[in-house]
Amino acid sequence: MAMSRQGARYLLLGPAGLWYAALLVLPLAVVLVYSFGERAAAGGYAPAFTLAQYANLGSRWTAFQNTLVLAPAGTLAALLIAYPLAYYLAVRVDPKWRTVLLVLVIVPFWTSILIRSYAWIYLLGGRGIPQLLADLGLGDWRLINTPFAVLVGIIYGYLPLMVFPIYVSLEKLDKRLLEAASDLGAPPWRRFVQVTLPLSLPGVATGSMLVFILLMGEYLIPQMLGGGKVFFVGNALVDLFLQSRNWAFGSAMAVTLVATMLVVVTVYMRFLKRIGAARDDVGLM
Amino acid sequence: MRIYALSVYLFLYLPIGIIALFSFSAGRSASQMQGFSLQWYGKALSNPFVIDALKTSATVAFTSAVLASVFGTMAALALAGMKGRLRALFDAMVYVAIMIPGIVIGIATLIALVTVFDGVNPWLEPLTGYRLSMGFGSLTAAHVLFTMSLVIVIVRARIEALDRTLIEASGDLGAGPVATFWQVTLPLLSPAILAGFLLSFTFSFDDFIIAFFVAGSETTLPIYIFSSIRRGVTPEINAIGTMVMGASLLLLVVAQVMLRRAGGNNRT
Numbered sequence: 001m002a003m004s005r006q007g008a009r010y011l012l013l014g015p016a017g018l019w020y021a022a023l024l025v026l027p028l029a030v031v032l033v034y035s036f037g038e039r040a041a042a043g044g045y046a047p048a049f050t051l052a053q054y055a056n057l058g059s060r061w062t063a064f065q066n067t068l069v070l071a072p073a074g075t076l077a078a079l080l081i082a083y084p085l086a087y088y089l090a091v092r093v094d095p096k097w098r099t100v101l102l103v104l105v106i107v108p109f110w111t112s113i114l115i116r117s118y119a120w121i122y123l124l125g126g127r128g129i130p131q132l133l134a135d136l137g138l139g140d141w142r143l144i145n146t147p148f149a150v151l152v153g154i155i156y157g158y159l160p161l162m163v164f165p166i167y168v169s170l171e172k173l174d175k176r177l178l179e180a181a182s183d184l185g186a187p188p189w190r191r192f193v194q195v196t197l198p199l200s201l202p203g204v205a206t207g208s209m210l211v212f213i214l215l216m217g218e219y220l221i222p223q224m225l226g227g228g229k230v231f232f233v234g235n236a237l238v239d240l241f242l243q244s245r246n247w248a249f250g251s252a253m254a255v256t257l258v259a260t261m262l263v264v265v266t267v268y269m270r271f272l273k274r275i276g277a278a279r280d281d282v283g284l285m
Numbered sequence: 286m287r288i289y290a291l292s293v294y295l296f297l298y299l300p301i302g303i304i305a306l307f308s309f310s311a312g313r314s315a316s317q318m319q320g321f322s323l324q325w326y327g328k329a330l331s332n333p334f335v336i337d338a339l340k341t342s343a344t345v346a347f348t349s350a351v352l353a354s355v356f357g358t359m360a361a362l363a364l365a366g367m368k369g370r371l372r373a374l375f376d377a378m379v380y381v382a383i384m385i386p387g388i389v390i391g392i393a394t395l396i397a398l399v400t401v402f403d404g405v406n407p408w409l410e411p412l413t414g415y416r417l418s419m420g421f422g423s424l425t426a427a428h429v430l431f432t433m434s435l436v437i438v439i440v441r442a443r444i445e446a447l448d449r450t451l452i453e454a455s456g457d458l459g460a461g462p463v464a465t466f467w468q469v470t471l472p473l474l475s476p477a478i479l480a481g482f483l484l485s486f487t488f489s490f491d492d493f494i495i496a497f498f499v500a501g502s503e504t505t506l507p508i509y510i511f512s513s514i515r516r517g518v519t520p521e522i523n524a525i526g527t528m529v530m531g532a533s534l535l536l537l538v539v540a541q542v543m544l545r546r547a548g549g550n551n552r553t
Contacts, residue, residue, distance in 0.1 A: 012363035013375070015356040016433060020378040023430045027393030028385075034396060045396070081293065088290045101290075103541060108297050110484075111533045112491040114507050115526040118514055119300030122307075159297065217386020219494055224514070234388050234494075241392055241498065251396070254389050261386075 035251035043245030053252035060253065063236040066222070068260075070147060070232070071215035074154035075162075075208050081155060082162035082207065087196075089163070090170035102167065109160035117153050117224045124149045124225065145227030153221040158214065162207040169203025170196070205272050209265060216261050233257050301530060308523035325524035335525060338509040345421065345496075345505065346489035349428035354482040356429070357436025358474065364437070365444040382434040391498030394427045395419070398499070419501030427499045428492060432485035436478070439544075443477035476546040483540035487533050 035053055040046040057064075089101055108116060122128050124143040133141050143149055173196065181191045219234030228235075233253065240250035308326070312319025329335050364375055382390075402417040410416050451473070455465040493507040500508060506529065513522050 009363045009367065012359040013371075014359075016360035016375070016437070019356065019426075019430055019433060020375075020382070023394060023426055024378060024382055024390075027390070027397035030397040030400060031389075031393045045400070084286070084289055085293045088286050092286055093290075101294075104294065105297070107534060107537060108301065110487055110491075110537050111301070111530045112493075112507060112526075114491070114493050114510055115304065115530060116300060118510075118518075118522075118526065119304050121514075121518065122303055123300055156296070156300065159293075213384060214386065217388045217494075219388055220511075234386075237388055237392060238497070241395065247396055250392065254392055258385065258389060 031251045031254055034247055035255045037248040037251075039246045039248050043247075045247040048248075053249045054256070056249060057252065057256060060233075060236050063231045063233045064256075064260075066147075066231055067216060067218075067233045070150060070154065070222075070230070071212055071218070074151055074158070074215055075212045077151065078155050078158050078162045078211055079204065079208055082159055083166055083200075083204070086163045086166035086170055086203070090167050090173075102164075105160050105163050107160075113157050114220055114224075116157060117221050120149065120153050120156065120225055124152065144225065145229050147226070147230050149225040150222050150230045153225040154215060154218070157221060158211045161210050161214070165206035165210070166200060166203040169200045169206075173199050201272070201275070205268075209268065212268075213261060213265065216257060216264075304523050305527045305530075307520060308527040310520050310523075313520070325520040326528070329521050329524045329528070332521070334504075334509060335506075338504045338506045341421075341503050342490050342506040345425050345428065345503075346486045349425045349432060349489045350482050350485040352425070352429045353432035353436050353485045354478055357433040357481060358440050358478050360433070361437045361440035361444060362470075364441060379434045379437050382430055383438070387431075387492070387494040388498075390427065390430065391495040394423065394495070395498040398423050419499055420503050423499045423501060424496055424503060424505070427495050428485075428489040431495075432481075432488055435484060435488070436481035439481045439484070440474060440477050443474055447473055476543045480540045480543040483536045483543070487536050487540070491529075491533060 034045050036049050036051070038046045038048040038050065038052070085105070089098060089105075093101060121144065124130070126144075128143075130141045130143055133139065177195050177199070178191055181195050182188075186194065217234055218232050219238055222230050222232045222235055223238075237250055237253060237257075240246045240253065307318060309321050309323065310318050311322035311324065360375065364372060398419060402419075406416050447470075451469055452465055455469045456462075460468065491507060492505075493511060496503075496505045496508055497511075506525070510522060510525060510529075513519070
């Protein structure tokens with residue numbers, strides 16, 4: 001019965017370790033290896049060692065371009081909308097309503113993004129907002145299947161994820177600092193710019209990073225609201241793996257996507273460190 | 286400021302509300318409200334494809350949430366208070382599993398498993414008459430990867446907040462490590478484990494992108510909804526969507542209460 005502490009530890013870590021080895025490390029290694037291969041005649045993968053797939057990435061440049069424009073744009077728009085709300089929840093609102101209002105922000109994030117995006121097909125489609133605008137005599141608008149529709153879907157889908165970390169960092173803010181600032185004669189706007197804003201930057205950093213990372217791999221929103229006209233890397237990947245079955249090229253694209261993500265995230269973290277925002281509380285959740 | 290907050294909440298809930306509203310329409314049109322009826326709920330629940338998809342989704346979500354909770358809790362227990370290379374390795378794995386886009390996980394799992402299966406089947410099939418293929422198993426396994434990592438994060442946070450004196454007291458009073466675990470540690474961790482279970486279930490039940498790649502011949506509810514929307518929007522989909530959102534909402538409220546309890550009784 002007596003088992004060493006170390007032995008018990010390995011036993012407890014066993015299943016998780018097995019899962020990470022078989023379903024994370026192995027698959028990612030396979031993607032990396034396949035990205036240097038070729039497409040088999042019947043689809044799938046043929047062994048080779050070539051950089052041809054990477055050289056060919058330019059043929060899917062539009063997908064990268066759309067992703068690299070709309071993901072940061074969506075992140076920024078979500079940030080601009082989320083910040084005042086987070087500020088309101090952390091500083092202004094009556095504490096007895098705070099929890100309820102916070103939960104109301106988070107709830108949509110945990111309900112199916114598929115159904116939530118689908119709701120916008122109604123709102124942006126011919127009989128929704130465009131009809132309303134036409135009835136008001138504001139002209140003829142086509143909203144669905146445009147980059148605008150994708151942007152709206154992105155903001156809608158990821159707003160909760162942005163509000164939460166900003167709220168957390170604003171809530172931790174020491175109110176005495178604000179009092180000190182106002183005792184020293186700082187007007188409200190200066191208090192905000194010089195005290196509140198810099199102290200909430202860790203939350204801004206966490207939120208925008210989470211949203212940006214998820215957006216880089218987005219498929220559903222551009223698929224449903226962009227109608228095949230606004231293509232993300234995710235859409236190209238679905239096409240390459242499930243339709244044209246070009247595994248080697250698809251793998252090269254996936255590797256490039258993850259590498260791009262890593263580069264952007266690293267540069268962003270460096271930038272934040274320089275302006276002093278990234279501190280140890282830029283955690284996972 | 287208050288008006289601003291109100292309009293953001295409107296923005297968050299209006300689209301969901303519209304789906305719910307239209308699901309009660311009596312008419313055939315999916316984009317107009319005509320009278321009130323529950324007929325689309327009846328239609329949805331008597332559609333064998335919907336019921337099959339629902340069963341698949343529920344089974345996968347339940348199985349993966351159970352596995353994720355058990356394996357995740359085990360790992361969190363082992364990792365608590367651990368240092369060194371192994372700890373750093375597991376921390377990195379948890380981080381990568383949560384951060385890598387679902388679509389990349391889906392693709393990677395698909396091509397890795399198909400390659401392994403193609404290698405294994407030629408000698409497995411003559412021996413056992415059984416072929417490995419993508420389906421229930423691969424989908425469940427892929428979901429466990431993400432949700433187990435989620436459980437590790439949640440339960441480990443709870444362990445770190447635990448009052449060590451309780452465990453020491455239990456030992457001082459003569460309880461062995463096994464008794465202490467079942468009678469002290471596990472009850473204290475159970476709200477966090479249950480919250481992790483419910484979040485895992487919700488994630489798996491709602492996941493589309495991973496399932497899209499690794500579900501093989503299985504159709505989950507999100508895959509069914511996605512392919513139906515491609516064929517056109519119907520009030521039936523609104524009814525299904527409303528039911529799915531209602532179910533997720535219920536699970537979430539329970540998970541929130543559990544997490545609150547997990548955070549709240551530190552001092553007891």
